[in-house]
Amino acid sequence: xxxxxxxxxxxxxxxxxxxxxxxxxITSMTDHPVLxxxxxxxxxxxxxxxxxxxxCLMPDPETGEPINVSHMIPRNHEDLQKxxxxxxxxxxxxxxxxxxxxxxxxxxxxxxxxxxxxxxxNGNEQGADNLVRYQKKLxxxxxxxxxxxxxxxVDLAKGKYPVGFDPVQLHKVEETAHGIVVRGxxxxxxxxxxxxxxxxYPGGPMPDAAGVHAxxxxxxxxxxxxxxxxxxxxxxxxxxxEHPLSSRFDEQDAFVIFDDVEVPRERLFIDANLPVYNSxxxxxWWPNITQQTMIRAQTKLEFAYGLANRMAEALxxxxxxxxxxxLGELTxxxxxxxxxxxxxEQASRDLGNGLWGxxxxxxxxxxxxxxxxxxxxxxxxxxxxxxxxxxxxxRAALADEKLRPLIDKYLLGVGVDAEQRSRLFxxxxxxxxxxxxxxxxxxxxFYLGSVGRCLTQAHLQxxxxxxxxxxxxxxxxxxxxxxxxxxxxxxx
Numbered sequence: 001x002x003x004x005x006x007x008x009x010x011x012x013x014x015x016x017x018x019x020x021x022x023x024x025x026i027t028s029m030t031d032h033p034v035l036x037x038x039x040x041x042x043x044x045x046x047x048x049x050x051x052x053x054x055x056c057l058m059p060d061p062e063t064g065e066p067i068n069v070s071h072m073i074p075r076n077h078e079d080l081q082k083x084x085x086x087x088x089x090x091x092x093x094x095x096x097x098x099x100x101x102x103x104x105x106x107x108x109x110x111x112x113x114x115x116x117x118x119x120x121x122n123g124n125e126q127g128a129d130n131l132v133r134y135q136k137k138l139x140x141x142x143x144x145x146x147x148x149x150x151x152x153x154v155d156l157a158k159g160k161y162p163v164g165f166d167p168v169q170l171h172k173v174e175e176t177a178h179g180i181v182v183r184g185x186x187x188x189x190x191x192x193x194x195x196x197x198x199x200x201y202p203g204g205p206m207p208d209a210a211g212v213h214a215x216x217x218x219x220x221x222x223x224x225x226x227x228x229x230x231x232x233x234x235x236x237x238x239x240x241x242e243h244p245l246s247s248r249f250d251e252q253d254a255f256v257i258f259d260d261v262e263v264p265r266e267r268l269f270i271d272a273n274l275p276v277y278n279s280x281x282x283x284x285w286w287p288n289i290t291q292q293t294m295i296r297a298q299t300k301l302e303f304a305y306g307l308a309n310r311m312a313e314a315l316x317x318x319x320x321x322x323x324x325x326x327l328g329e330l331t332x333x334x335x336x337x338x339x340x341x342x343x344x345e346q347a348s349r350d351l352g353n354g355l356w357g358x359x360x361x362x363x364x365x366x367x368x369x370x371x372x373x374x375x376x377x378x379x380x381x382x383x384x385x386x387x388x389x390x391x392x393x394x395r396a397a398l399a400d401e402k403l404r405p406l407i408d409k410y411l412l413g414v415g416v417d418a419e420q421r422s423r424l425f426x427x428x429x430x431x432x433x434x435x436x437x438x439x440x441x442x443x444x445x446f447y448l449g450s451v452g453r454c455l456t457q458a459h460l461q462x463x464x465x466x467x468x469x470x471x472x473x474x475x476x477x478x479x480x481x482x483x484x485x486x487x488x489x490x491x492x
Contacts, residue, residue, distance in 0.1 A: 002065035003057055004142040005050065006043030012144070012196050013039065015222040019193055019254070021230045029193045034233035034250075041094065041248040042144070042194045045101055048093055056086045060140065070103035070292070071139035073114040074356040077348050080291065083107075084345065087295045096300025097249040097440055099447055100191040104292055105145035105199060109135045111288035112201075114355030118283065122275040127216070131269045134218055145218070146195035148186035148256045149203035164209040170200065170258055171212040172272045179265040182215060182258050190443075192228045192254035195221055201269070205278040214277035216270035217263045225261040228254040234435035241395045244427050246436035253439075284351045286457070287360035291344070293448060294363050297370055298337040304377045305330040307428055311384050314413035314421055326380045333373050340366040361461055368454035371445040378432040378441060389429045392422045 004012075013029045020026065021034060029035045049056040049068050057066040069086035072079055090103050112119070113135035120128035138145060151161055151169050162169045170184035189198060201216040219226065235250035236243040270276050308330055309318075317323045340362045347359035382389065393411060397403050398419055413421035431437055448454065 002060065002063075002140060002142065003049055003067055004046050006045075006047040009046040009144060010039060010043050013194065015196075015220070017221040017228065018226065019221075019228040019230065021193075021233055021252075026193065033237065034235045035193050035252070037235055037248040038250050038252065039194055041098070042101070045090060045093055045098075046142070048090065052089050055089050058082070062136075063140065065140065067139045068103065068106060068142065070106035071110055071135075073110045075354055076356055077345070079356060080345055080348050080358065084291065084295060084341075087292050088299065091296040091299040094249050095245075095303035096296045096298075097245060097436075098251045099293070099296060099443060100146060100251050102142075102144045104289070105147060106138065107292045108147075108285070108289050109138055109145070109199075111284050111355065111357070112280075114288075115280075115284040115351065115353050117353045118280045119269065119276060121279065122273055124270065124273050124276045127269045127271060127273070127276070130266055134267065134269070144191070144194060144196045145199055146189050146191040146197075147199040147201065148189040149199075149201055150187045151203060151213075152185040152187055152255075161204050161206045162210040162213045163207055165212060166210075169213050170215060172215060173260065176262060179263045179268065180271060182261050182263055184213075184258055186256045186258070187254075189228060189254040189256045190447075191251050192221070192230060192256070193252050197221060198226070198256070202277050202281050204281075206274065208274065211272050211274045214270060214272050214274040215268075216277070216280075217268050219261070219263055219267060223261055225259040227257040227259060229257070230254045234439050236434075239395065241423065242426055243430055243434070244423070245430040246434050250436055250439075284355055284357060286364065286461075287344075287351060287357035288355070290360060290363040290367060290448070291341070291358050294337065294341050294344070294366055297366070297444075298334070298341055301330070301334045301337050301373070301377065304381065304431070305334050307424075307431060308381050308384050310424055311381070311388075311428055314416050314424055315384075315388065316414040317384070323384060326384060330377060330380060333377065336369075337366060361458070361463065364454060364458040364461055367448055368451060368458050371451045371454075374441055374444040378437065381428055381432050385425060385428050388425050389433065392425045392429070393418070398422065 010030050018025070021032070024032075026032050026035065030039045053066070056068055058069050058072060059065070060067045069083050070090075072083050074080050074083060087103055087107075090101055094101065113132050116128045116132050119131055137143070165171065168185060170182060170186050173181040173183045186200065189195075192198075197218050197220050199218045206213060221228075231253050233250060233252070234246060236246045239247055270280075305327070309327055312318045312323050312327065318327075344358035344360070344362040347362075348356055349359065351357040391411070393403075393407050398407060407418045411418045411421060413424070416424065445451070
């Protein structure tokens with residue numbers, strides 16, 4: 001099949017999966033009022049790869065068929081640059097608001113397959129082979145894949161991961177003639193209504209007693225026993241004038257229940273093998289996947305700066321020092337993000353087994369900064385917009401023959417008419433003030449772990465050689481004067 005079209009993607013969603021939004025069991029993702037907008041948006045992402053084929057597509061290295069560049073297993077710096085352009089083009093479509101467009105999981109599994117040797121330890125050679133075959137299937141069928149890697153937490157005082165057997169957590173129940181049966185739950189399956197398949201893989205190391213929880217596999221969304229309970233929708237009716245973002249970019253999030261689900265043996269990558277589970281995410285995952293996530297974040301910051309600047313122009317406040325300072329903050333965030341991604345790509349290296357990836361140290365630092373940056377971004381947009389964000393006429397008001405002349409007279413902006421002004425400030429409010437804006441701010445805080453986890457990882461992965469060298473210059477230099485005796489030092 002190779003790279004799919006939007007029409008082919010939408011056809012694949014009609015699979016009878018067990019999925020609920022609110023109290024509704026959804027039978028059609030493409031027709032439901034709170035899901036149809038995002039379904040159409042994802043379809044446009046699949047069409048986009050054909051419209052921008054020179055940037056988004058490449059030949060499959062074995063078949064020659066066109067595949068998305070996010071499926072590439074990078075082998076050098078040039079490959080990373082090619083992938084960058086494709087990832088950036090995809091991020092531009094949703095202005096960074098959709099964190100789980102299919103390229104996220106495509107990059108993830110390309111990295112896994114590139115370091116399949118990490119999976120082929122402790123007797124897991126078959127699991128590693130299964131993983132490589134699945135990655136080929138993923139790219140050749142252009143599957144929309146989501147994941148659920150976060151363990152369900154009932155008592156956080158016990159930690160984020162199982163310390164022993166926990167019936168609430170996803171675990172292996174038994175062997176069958178064709179595979180294994182699993183039971184339990186996982187969070188957070190973002191994109192669940194719009195994915196073809198679900199991936200389970202390690203989210204963090206677990207202790208020795210948690211072996212039955214050490215699982216990795218991929219299965220179709222309509223697998224018997226698999227159930228998805230989605231959060232309240234933040235989507236609105238499909239009205240691009242009044243809700244230009246929330247009408248199409250709610251990618252959804254779901255709680256996943258595995259109610260005695262059979263996983264075929266050929267789709268098993270880790271089968272209760274704790275040493276493999278605890279090792280495969282340590283070296284290649286972060287520097288590989290964060291190229292995609294930080295390009296998306298950079299794109300979102302660029303959009304936010306553009307939005308704030310256009311509002312300031314419409315209000316004629318760009319010359320005010322306080323406005324310039326706030327716009328300068330947004331510029332700072334944007335340029336820091338751009339420089340970070342550039343530095344990480346420039347310092348790219350072989351991550352082992354020929355898989356090429358970014359230097360993860362700059363990307364870890366950027367990831368740790370984003371949860372503090374994005375709330376400030378939203379605050380700046382709200383401050384610049386002020387009350388104007390709350391006085392935007394509706395499409396119906398603009399269509400009213402009696403109201404329209406008054407709106408045109410009293411609700412225009414500097415250099416923009418009333419309709420364009422309304423569209424601008426509605427766009428800003430949809431970005432910051434609606435349920436979608438709140439969901440996305442929460443998403444930016446936690447999608448790759450908490451701020452604390454990211455800061456810890458940034459410290460642990462830091463190259464301290466140069467820093468220590470700078471300090472040691474003073475601690476190790478030969479001093480001309482003799483050392484001060486302790487007694488004398490105490491007396492003084």
